[in-house]
Amino acid sequence: MFLLLLLFLINNQCFSLDLGTCRAPLGIQSGAIPDLSFQASSSLDITLGPHTARIRSAIEGGGWCPKTLIDNQSEEYLQINFFNLTVITLIETQGRHGPFQEDYVDYYRLEYRRDPTHPWIKYRDFRKKEIFHGNSNNNIAEIREILQPIIAIQLRIYPIQSNDKKAKRMCLRLELYGCLSDDHLISYTIPQGDRRSFDMDFSDKTYDGYLSPLTNGLGQLIDGDIGSDDIRLDTQSWGLRGFEWIGWKKTIKNRTFIPLKFYFDSIRNFTEIRLHTNNMFSKDIEQFHRINITTYFNENFLENKHIIELSNDRQSEHARWINIPMKEQLAKIIHIELTFGNSNWMLISEVQFISNDILDMKLLSQLNGKNLFF
Incomplete structure (x- = not known):
């Protein structure tokens, strides 16, 4: 025709x-994103698994902690699987709940993909910057803007340490903000x-x-x-x-x-x-x-x-x-x-x-x- x-x-x-309105919580804290949507490369023990990484919560051990200490070469990750293509504009992180003052993520980077059969994509903004500042203690949550919004069906968060600091245990709770991809x-x-x-x-x-x-x-x-x-x-x-x-x-x-x-x-x-x-x-x-x-x-x-x-x-x-x-x-x-x-x-x-x-x-x-x- x-x-x-x-x-x-x-x-x-x-x-x-609309970047002004695409900033709603995506459902990690509320539970709208179910436990089955969380995966991780490893966990320190069963009480510190990926499903405990819900911000402002005290589930089991108090957050996700990978098995190994984190340095600047670490490849440990927490993975979130969405049901539909999702736009992510903000990320909020928090350390482990409880008296674990050093159990937080100092820095992190992101990877994502829109098709589970495709390779993972490293997030970089227009200046080619890929590292986000995380937290400075385990209690206070910190929110970071993703300058170029991520559109993904799967997202990975990789905790990393700076070059001048020794490896340490890092633990994570988080929330993601954005909206569904209408396109x-x-x-x-x-x-x-x-x-x-x-x-x-x-x-x-x-x-x-x-x-x-x-x-x-x-x-x-x-x-x-x-x-x-x-x-x-x-x-x-x-x-x-x-x-x-x-x-x-x-x-x-x-x-x-x-x-x-x-x-x-x-x-x-x-x-x-x-x-x-x-x-x-x-x-x-x-x-x-x-x-x-x-x-x-x-x-x-x-x-x-x-x-x-x-x-x-x-x-x-x-x-x-x-x-x-x-x-x-x-x-x-x-x-x-x-x-x-x-x-x-x-x-x-x-x-x-x-x-x-x-x-x-x-x-x-x-x-x-x-x-x-x-």
Whole structure:
């Protein structure tokens, strides 16, 4: 089926991941995350197992303690398994309950994955920093912000010691904060963005997959950080102008379009795609001229194609959302081609997918059947 849409919607009231509200406790303290969701590399004894790592609680021995002393090379970990893809924006840690003043985690790092069959990913922020400060005693809880939110179905916390301190026993209780992932996105594949000037780099600086090219990862396109109208602003005060934007220059490789491919955790019923783009035409930046969308059940089974033509806008330089209705299109993979307009640069800061679960179990069984894919 081939669909031509000449009408597009611009809506400045559209939002993707809302970092202001995605900060709720995920359920470690409350028990919403059950004991079976906890695993660990080891435990000092049965009363200090992973299920005791609930913050502000006094379960059994008072927290998870690994069997070995922790130094700067330790590989002991506590693992949390979620039921669904989850966005993690904050982590709160606390030492062991009771009169164990030294039984706390001094530092830690994080690893995660969105598919239990894929390799683990080390968390690094945009500055490539991966170590978090933990606690200074066993009683007072400390909360740390995860600057680039983690999207995961499994998370590991690795206690570590600094290079200048001797190994010690470390114990942990914790809470995680965030929200469910509405997009159900596990990875995207895109060309790396281009540098515009010495202090303005439009590359995807937080991408957590392979880098040449960008594959099997997620990054700035789904981090909830919405780009401003003026690309020259340093909105985060990080010394990085236009940090929120990923952009491509048409003349670098004489290209006419940019391909983007998005992979989801299941076949879903899509009702809308939203792309946030820049239109600062006075700086040679323009919204895309055409959007080609192809949906797939898997890499080998094409379901549908859409073409959306956009009019040039030389009146407003406001950044805007482009909302594309999908009319309940079923897909597990979505391929988008963005065609350059008349300007030399094309920028996007966020992509959002609105979709629903497939409630018809018979249909879902048919879609997942081997006869469909092979």
